[in-house]
Amino acid sequence: MLTAGDTNWWKGAVIYQIYPRSYQDTTGNGVGDLPGIIDRLDYIADLGVDGIWISPFFTSPMADFGYDVADFRDVDPLFGTLADFDRLLEKAHSLGLKVVIDQIYSHTSDQHAWFEESRQDRTNAKADWFVWADPAPGGGPPTNWQSFFYGPAWTWDARRGQYYMHNFLPEQPDLNLWNPDVRAEILDTLRFWLDRGVDGVRLDAISHYLQDPDFRDNPPKDHPAPAKPSDLQDMVHTVGLPQIADFMAEIRTVLDAYPERFAVGEIGGADPLGQAITYADPARTLQTYYSFTFLFQGPLTPTLIRDGLEDASTRHPEGWPTQVFSNHDATRAVTRWATEGVAAEASPDFAQLLNLMLLSLRGSVCLYQGEELGLNQTHVPYERLVDPEAIKNWPRTLGRDGARTPMPWDRSSPHAGFSTHEPWLPIDSQHPALAVDQQDKNDGSTLNLTRAILAVRKTRPVLKTGEIEFIETNSALLAFDRFNTDERLTCLFNLSDQSIQFQLDPHRLAALAKDLPQRGVLEGSCAHLPAHGFLFVERSH
Known part of the structure; x- marks a missing residue:
């Protein structure tokens, strides 16, 4: 639980992303709603996260399922009312949970x-x-x-x-957003929600806030791999304009007038880190940025993780990333990174590895609903697709519907306890077996291992805000130290489906961290990790 008055509470925090259409339906119409989130807040607090991020619930005709906003300052009747949101905010705060909401200003x-x-x-x-x-x-x-x-x-x-x-x-x-009157209205909208009591905002698609005022054509992209026409262009005149940083500074000025509030910016494009250097400068613009380093990338290798974090620390040393492996727009990581030739997607070992790794990296974390259960990507047949992008570009871009299917709560209930009515998207046939009620009573489940490391993050500052230093392994083993002035923790993750042995530096004392989950054996300074194993080792400085 977070304490009042922690101005930088967001630094190292774990925020649980809720896609409200798919979390819990209380009206029987097959679509989740704000009262459903309220009903599940105790579960979220028990999970051990620091707060929640709620994807759009504003008035909308739902052409893009809430990211097409018709009224920035009201709740769509599909999800409830402003009074429901106020009740949600009050209960979340009573449970020690911060509340972050999406804001769509582009x-x-x-x-x-x-x-x-x-x-x-x-x-x-x-x-x-x-x-x-x-x-x-x-x-x-x-x-x-x-x-x-x-x-x-x-x-x-x-x-x-x-x-x-x-x-x-x-x-x-x-x-x-070149128009100062538009900016002023947007900033007033931000104040509306801050006055209501939200603790932070996730700013959607900030790379698209401005376009070239001279309307110059985008040049062609070198060596494109097209799934759609936009892939053929280098979008230098429509994505990532440097002047966007000035508007981020205006947003920061508003935030600074409200103690303990923050903003995380979603930054896309060809070089999101390059944009983050100015859009998310904690001293002047946004406090943190929603990192795309791993969200659409693969295959999963130690090099992918190491290069991503080292690039950020080298190019943007003062910046603070928010790490994410899955969200409502991307194929779920447990499917995207499944080991070739091995049913890793269906293995709880692989899902547990991913969660423990995500929650060990330097930065804040967004944990997408269902990741704590190890949910795989759902195959949604063409006739059940509702995402306009997926339908238009079928079968090339199917990530969004398959990542948005309803949360499974109860294996034996109709529609896995999500709704009493046929849901807006189908329940995956594998998901009821992964439901909360099934995992809750299993100490070794993905849910309970995720709870375990979340609990430890609250007591170990080294995992929340410590530095990171990678260790060379020349194998499928990801190895790094998290350290501060008080402690050093070596984190080992076997990303392969084969067992690995690794010799730690014998000049530093080594012992398994007793408060963290372990899957492997430490003999002296030699670590033995099975397929998708992980070890957390206390080391002397």
Whole structure:
């Protein structure tokens, strides 16, 4: 449990991501809701995380399932009411949980009142609140810019006789954040939620906040591997503009007026770390950044982990990353990184390895709902797909629906205890066996091992905020030390499906950490790890 007055509580914190549509349904309509989250807050507090991040629950026509916001300051009736949110906030705080909410400032829904006014003509009060442009000479879109979901990033609007820009769906027009009036309204929206009592915000898609004001074409990408047209472009004029840092500084000024609040920015693009250097400078802009270092990468090797963290510490030594292996947009890590030729995806050993590794890395952590259970990616058949990106680009981009299927609570209940009605996405056939009620009573389950390391993180500052130093192994063994002035902890993870022996430095005393889970044997200074084994070893300085 966190204590009041901890200004930097977010540093090293573990935030549990809730995708509300799929967490707990209390109304019987097959869709999760805010009262469902309230009902499960005791479970989350018992898990041992520091707080929750709730994906969008705002008023929305749900073209992109809540990331198309029609009212930034209200709750969609599908999820409940503002009063429900206030109850959620109150109960979470009573349990010692911080509450972080998504904020989507790069775009709105096309049904937002701002856009409905903006599209009427070129002279209204909000005419310049969105990104509008005339057709190219001879007709057609103003630029070659492509949306990230599919097709051109421009849609024609007959009322204005212009195109409007959208980085995502046509139903998600981009705000013109070059306009100071738009920025002021966005900052007021941030204050609305901070005044309500939220402890932090996760800023969605900040790399897309600004576009080239001169509307220059994006150049082609060298050696593209296209799944959709946007993969063919180097999006230098639509992603990651340096001036975005100035708006991040304005957001930080607002946050600093509210004690103990923070923001984590989702940073994408070709070089997210390069953007993080200015967008997430703890002294001036955002306190931390949502790292894409591992989210879409593979295969899982010691080099992938080591290079990712060492690159960050070298290029952005003052920065603080938020580590993540899975989320609502990416294929679940236990499936994405399953060892070839081995049913690692179905093995609790592999899921446990991933969770213990994630929770041992330097940085804060976002743990996506179901990771504590070791859930695999669900195969959603074409006829059950609801994600517009997945449908349009089938069968190439299927990560979102398969990662968003409902949380399994009770193996014997209809729909695994998520709902009394057929859920909006199907329950994976393997998930009921991994349900909370099944794992709760098994000391060696993924759930209970995750609880165990989360408990230790609260008592060991070295795991929360300590430094990291990697150890050369020349094998599939990931080895690193977490250390501070008081202690040194060697963390060993066998990423392979074969047993490994590793000789630790014999000049440093070594003993297994008694408070941490172990899967392996330490004989003197020689570590023996089975497939997907892990050891935590106390070392002398």
